[in-house]
Amino acid sequence: xxxxxxxxxxxxxxxxxxxxxxxxSNFPAGKIYKGSFKNFxxxxxNCYSCPAASLACPIGAMQAVSDSMNFSFSFxxxxxxxxxxxxxxxxxxxxxxxxxFLQDLIGKIPVPKFRLPKPFKYIxxxxxxxxxxxxxxxxxxxxxxxxxxFCEYICPVGTLEGGIPLLSTHAELAGTxxxxxxxxxxxxxxxxxxxxxxxxxxxxVFCPLGAFYGLMNKISIYHMSLDKSMCVRCGMCAAxxxxxxxxxxxxxxxxxxxxxxxxxxxxxxxxxxxxxxxNNTLQ
Amino acid sequence: xxxxxNKIRPGYAxxxxxxxxxxxxxxxxxxxxxxxxxxxxxxxxxxxG
Ligand code: SF4
Ligand code: SF4
Numbered sequence: 001x002x003x004x005x006x007x008x009x010x011x012x013x014x015x016x017x018x019x020x021x022x023x024x025s026n027f028p029a030g031k032i033y034k035g036s037f038k039n040f041x042x043x044x045x046n047c048y049s050c051p052a053a054s055l056a057c058p059i060g061a062m063q064a065v066s067d068s069m070n071f072s073f074s075f076x077x078x079x080x081x082x083x084x085x086x087x088x089x090x091x092x093x094x095x096x097x098x099x100x101f102l103q104d105l106i107g108k109i110p111v112p113k114f115r116l117p118k119p120f121k122y123i124x125x126x127x128x129x130x131x132x133x134x135x136x137x138x139x140x141x142x143x144x145x146x147x148x149x150f151c152e153y154i155c156p157v158g159t160l161e162g163g164i165p166l167l168s169t170h171a172e173l174a175g176t177x178x179x180x181x182x183x184x185x186x187x188x189x190x191x192x193x194x195x196x197x198x199x200x201x202x203x204x205v206f207c208p209l210g211a212f213y214g215l216m217n218k219i220s221i222y223h224m225s226l227d228k229s230m231c232v233r234c235g236m237c238a239a240x241x242x243x244x245x246x247x248x249x250x251x252x253x254x255x256x257x258x259x260x261x262x263x264x265x266x267x268x269x270x271x272x273x274x275x276x277x278x279n280n281t282l283q
Numbered sequence: 284x285x286x287x288x289n290k291i292r293p294g295y296a297x298x299x300x301x302x303x304x305x306x307x308x309x310x311x312x313x314x315x316x317x318x319x320x321x322x323x324x325x326x327x328x329x330x331x332g
Contacts, residue, residue: 065313220297
């Protein structure tokens with residue numbers, strides 16, 4: 001029996017969500033997993049302060065290294081996401097990212113969906129450059145220690161997966177709630193509301209990891225190709241794309257999460273994904 | 284040489300560079316920083332610090 005590609009994608013998303021968050025029993029006690037898997041980074045966004053999380057968050061880990069007094073850049077974490085990105089680009093976003101999966105579920109709420117104006121997609125590059133790469137390394141105290149600026153002031157994943165569950169199980173933390181948590185809760189509400197009306201709102205606008213993998217779409221080995229001799233310009237591929245990409249115009253768009261919906265929608269089978277560059281296809 | 288450079292796809296170069304970065308990062312002790320942050324509840328990371 002042939003399983004439809006969208007069902008396969010959902011199954012893989014569930015598996016990825018499962019291996020990213022297997023320690024559900026930590027929720028009631030408000031504990032987090034402390035084992036050796038946390039030496040490694042999750043390929044997608046998943047807060048390491050989430051009680052159920054098994055792996056380190058790459059964006060958090062990148063800042064943890066660069067805001068320390070010993071280092072100002074994390075070769076370890078950037079190396080991991082560079083290798084993954086060069087292999088498959090934003091395929092991680094379409095198939096493996098736990099927060100991407102959550103957004104897909106929120107996006108199922110049946111209300112009218114909207115497209116964002118194009119300039120919004122550039123915000124995530126500013127977030128990556130300023131809040132993840134520059135500020136944690138550049139703004140330091142007298143000991144040379146910085147702050148995980150993206151996590152502290154922006155990340156709605158940490159608020160949802162770490163902040164809320166831990167606050168609800170640790171009464172003593174209530175006293176630490178202040179302006180920063182209010183800011184983060186506001187961002188979380190905006191992101192959830194955004195995801196209801198705009199498909200993958202966080203991925204499109206804010207995600208620094210998506211920004212990094214998006215740039216890797218230009219060079220990744222796993223890529224989409226278009227056989228122009230078969231394409232009849234019907235526009236069905238662009239019409240089904242949640243990320244507002246027209247693959248006929250921009251096959252290696254940094255916005256494409258390689259979900260494959262356009263490939264399935266093409267009536268002429270002109271689009272396909274592969275690891276090999278073929279001479280008869282135009283990339 | 285030029286032909287060889289043309290044959291090297293940037294994707295493969297990215298993977299090799301990524302692996303070299305990982306090896307260098309591990310060799311200079313970055314992993315302990317990652318683990319240390321990931322196994323302790325990071326209050327500033329969740330907006331409570
Ligand atoms: S853009 Fe970010 S949150 Fe969205 S799927 Fe990719 S890594 Fe996950
Ligand atoms: S262009 Fe195709 S593969 Fe890329 S996000 Fe859109 S529908 Fe998915």
